[in-house]
Amino acid sequence: MTDIEVVDLLRAHGIRPSAHRVAIALYVLGNETHPSAETVLRNVRERLPVISRATVYNTLNLMNEKGLLRQHPFGPGTVFDSNVSRHHHFIDSETGEMRDVPWEKLSVSGLDSIKDAEITDYMIVIRGRFKKREA
């Protein structure tokens, strides 16, 4: 993802694209992993040494509000997910590593039997071990 694309994306979501915000968005959106705020801070600082923790939190929360990313309270601490379309999650129980599972791959039945609550969203959280692929 280029700087220009990120700037447009931020604007399209009503976020003024300051240099800091662009740097943060570049890192988070161009990233398939599920970084924590701390990880974002560390990585953004490599490009932009002067940026405070508060700015990172502010920006991530803002992007979350505006629908540019999702926040998940898995593992210890919150983690951010640049994939805002619906999907499920697989969490490696040893390493804590998270991977997305495509929405279509799994399906849930019985949700209509829940009568005493209004459902706005749901996801399947799977725990287990990734099979090693490295030779």
Next chain:
Amino acid sequence: MTDIEVVDLLRAHGIRPSAHRVAIALYVLGNETHPSAETVLRNVRERLPVISRATVYNTLNLMNEKGLLRQHPFGPGTVFDSNVSRHHHFIDSETGEMRDVPWEKLSVSGLDSIKDAEITDYMIVIRGRFKKREA
């Protein structure tokens, strides 16, 4: 649940049943809610005024390790669940309140399509609002 039952349960899970541990287990296991460590501490202190935060954390972690309860990193902070049988979760998005959803009520299909990982456990996490019941 009686003291005796708790003592036996702890022993059955390889946990030496000290007075403090019994008090904590009595509270957590006889409780359908999903208390935080702080809530546990507060409540146990009513019966056992001298107990340190560290002991509560140690004991809860120990019980978690030994399979007497589960730890969920939902919402802000960790929450403990005395229901160790399989079940799903509904989280009220306003209040953060968590309720268990019986395992049989929902079902997931497609799990066998996951080839690159070994599944040890899974659950459905639903977010939404409880409908008010109070008049």
Next chain:
DNA sequence: ATGGAAGATAGACTAGTTCCAGATCTTGAC
């Protein structure tokens, strides 16, 4: 250029959790 709004900053602050070193309690062998 000027003034106001939005943005960014550092650092203080809070909450949650773990770590640690010493004090205390249990247990089993005698």
Next chain:
DNA sequence: GTCAAGATCTGGAACTAGTCTATCTTCCAT
């Protein structure tokens, strides 16, 4: 019962995640 060894508990320090605040800067319309 007594004692040593080991398990447990304690308070507080330390660490981590996240929020808040006061201040300074930038941007933009006028």
